[in-house]
Amino acid sequence: MSHEHLIACHECDLLLRPPELEPGGVARCPRCGATLYKSAHRSQERALAFTVSAIILLMLANFFPIMALQVGGNQVSCTLTSAALMLYHEGMQELGILVLITTVIVPTAQMLIMLYVLLPLSLDYLPPRIPDMLRMLNMLRPWSMVEVFMLGILVSLTKLTAMATVIPGIALWSFAALMVLMTAAISAFNARHIWQLLPLENA
Amino acid sequence: MTPRAVSAADEGLLNCHSCGLLSKNVPNAHDRCPRCGAHLHLRKPDSLARTWALLIAAFLLYIPANILPVMHTASIIYEEDDTIMSGVVYLWTSGSWPLAILVFCASVTVPLAKLIALSVLAWTAQHKSTWRQQERTRLYRLVEFVGRWSMLDIFVVTLMVGLVHFQSLATISAGPGAVAFAAVVVLTMFAAMSFDPRLIWDPEQKQDD
Numbered sequence: 015m016s017h018e019h020l021i022a023c024h025e026c027d028l029l030l031r032p033p034e035l036e037p038g039g040v041a042r043c044p045r046c047g048a049t050l051y052k053s054a055h056r057s058q059e060r061a062l063a064f065t066v067s068a069i070i071l072l073m074l075a076n077f078f079p080i081m082a083l084q085v086g087g088n089q090v091s092c093t094l095t096s097a098a099l100m101l102y103h104e105g106m107q108e109l110g111i112l113v114l115i116t117t118v119i120v121p122t123a124q125m126l127i128m129l130y131v132l133l134p135l136s137l138d139y140l141p142p143r144i145p146d147m148l149r150m151l152n153m154l155r156p157w158s159m160v161e162v163f164m165l166g167i168l169v170s171l172t173k174l175t176a177m178a179t180v181i182p183g184i185a186l187w188s189f190a191a192l193m194v195l196m197t198a199a200i201s202a203f204n205a206r207h208i209w210q211l212l213p214l215e216n217a
Numbered sequence: 218m219t220p221r222a223v224s225a226a227d228e229g230l231l232n233c234h235s236c237g238l239l240s241k242n243v244p245n246a247h248d249r250c251p252r253c254g255a256h257l258h259l260r261k262p263d264s265l266a267r268t269w270a271l272l273i274a275a276f277l278l279y280i281p282a283n284i285l286p287v288m289h290t291a292s293i294i295y296e297e298d299d300t301i302m303s304g305v306v307y308l309w310t311s312g313s314w315p316l317a318i319l320v321f322c323a324s325v326t327v328p329l330a331k332l333i334a335l336s337v338l339a340w341t342a343q344h345k346s347t348w349r350q351q352e353r354t355r356l357y358r359l360v361e362f363v364g365r366w367s368m369l370d371i372f373v374v375t376l377m378v379g380l381v382h383f384q385s386l387a388t389i390s391a392g393p394g395a396v397a398f399a400a401v402v403v404l405t406m407f408a409a410m411s412f413d414p415r416l417i418w419d420p421e422q423k424q425d426d
Contacts, residue, residue, distance in 0.1 A: 020225075020230075021232075021237060021239065022224070022225035022232035024232060024234070024237065025354060025358075025414045026224070026350075026354060026414065027226055027232065027415040027418060027419075028222055028224055029227070029228060045222055046350070046418065047351070047354070048354070048358070080376070081376075082380075083381065085383055085386055085387070086386075090381075090383065091380075092376070092380050097375050097378060097379025097380070098379075101375055101378055101379075101391055104391065109391060109395055109396060109399055112371070112403070113371065113375050116368060117372070145253035145254055145255070148235070148253070149253070152235065156361075156364075156406060156410070157406075159365050159368055159372075162365055162366055162372065163368075165323075165369055165372075166368075166369050166370075166371075166376060168316075169308075169316055169320060169373045170372075170373045170376040170377055170380075172308070172316055173308070173373070173377065174381075176311055177381070177387070209236040209238070209252065209253065212252055213252075214238075214252050
């Protein structure tokens, strides 16, 4: 059997002929139901637009306070980084680093890699080291936890309102929007389409 | 397509885990993908051994994660240690029961269900079971998807520590349970990544031949 026109399901290894998709369509494995790939129709344009807006919101979300707490005459506000650093200085280095990785470093890296790949592609130019970039993107994906952090903000908001007056900050709204934009950017991003642009070196 | 399921491995083909290109499985050839240069493997290397090792470590840490306090509150009036469970109880009694249920699911149910589910997956794959393959694949997908949500409590503790530090009035600090709990989440995520779902389907191929 010639294998040039075949693919294998990454979850059950079923050998199959890749079906043609309509715009917006999704190909699923007939045996195990895994999502094989999505239609590439205008996907990179959408992904680029979402990525650029997500990068702007990432800056707002990281440099502005998430919320402030008011007790009597005292007011304390915190940004994501200042909260993680507080853990770090209290001797909980591992926790502080884990929080920074999952909420700041990985999401930022994801968006910058996507910008690096998508911006030149939109100008019909293939940037160098694409395989490394796509591999890194795959590896980073499970460790990006902006949406979980957003839920964490809501839970702590509820707990804190019982103790004192809470004033929501700019970063709180930025995180809510960032959560939506990053999900949209990552789901629009079509890695299969980009892989297909690459030449075979020694096949 | 023929009704009989043929896997890539049956045809001597390797699926690149990185870019999805199929290559011929030629022994002694360069084991790198001709398109993206990733190392090629028929299945994830040492998948079951790695999954078990990470799972056992996670099971052991699950105990201190639930017994030790994750958060310590000190104020002029009282001092309090909170475990994962007492945090849920607090949310429940203070009237925000939707959040209590949510935190209970993310912090108590999900980690335990994940440990059990991954053990079942690894055990059945090890015994080359053909039992409910489709459901087991779906279970694997679910485990991969929900695992990250257990970080919720860690983020809550981080924000509470970051905000509540009014020198003499009240201060919140993180407890040792939080480190154990975060370790359980990270270890089970690695365990899910080490498990190769294709092992669920491999026994079927052998029987067909």
